[in-house]
Amino acid sequence: MEVLYGLHPVEEAIRSGGRRLDHVLLSRERGNPRLERLAELCKAAGVRVSLEGKDQLTRLAKTDAHQGAVAAVRERKFLAVEDLIAAPARFGRKFYLALDGVEDPHNLGALLRSADGAGVDGVLLPERRSAPITGVVAKTSAGASEHVPIARITNLVRSLEQLKKANTWVLGLDERGTPDYTEFDFASTDCVLVLGSEGSGLHDLVKKTCDHLLRIPMAGSVSSLNVSVAGAVVMYEALRQRQRPLTPAPVEKPAKPRKGLGS
Known part of the structure; x- marks a missing residue:
């Protein structure tokens, strides 16, 4: 209980x-x-x-x-990665969140609250090196932790590879990455955003598994944002793009036959 x-x-x-x-x-x-x-x-x-x-x-x-x-x-029953893959997308393409070592329950709660608000299709949460879903997390998330689909996984790299096989792009967030997060097209393909730990960021093997490393440009003196803030920034950019109506391709009108002399 x-x-x-x-x-x-x-x-x-x-x-x-x-x-x-x-x-x-x-x-x-x-x-x-x-x-x-x-x-x-x-x-x-x-x-x-x-x-x-x-x-x-x-x-x-x-x-x-x-x-x-x-x-x-009662204790929460977590999903499997297969469950996230099988579920329908909420907005066009799938968008997942994966956490690589987020151990502060307040950061985890804030991320789950943002994930719910941004329409994330599921969260991958490792069993080790991760804050558990506790009352503190639930309180910080304002109850959003009860609504977000969460898959509890044993090996993050293996789960990311599993998503890759399901045609999902793996995107790590890293201050030394390129391109900027606003330059990536979240609307045309399934994606999973991977966030690293509060102190050291993404682990090396996880970073190598990523297809792209995105960055958030910083105009101030510090080099990065708090992980929950950074995650919210990218999740809402992905939501903005996924909610954007697709512009249909222009329909070319058939050319009118030209009349010349003698016609």
């Missing part, structure tokens, strides 16, 4: 229907419309609700940032 806390994570866990909620604990605080709406949502979904004091909720959530809502949920 796992613990989710916070109004948005608990609400989105109920709305997504992705996993079973055993019960929800709400604060005894009266007159809070958000807690009252959450109680009604639980009732409509058939989820058992009990009222507790704030101290008890803090003890269960192990933080006082629970906003008066704590839920006990």
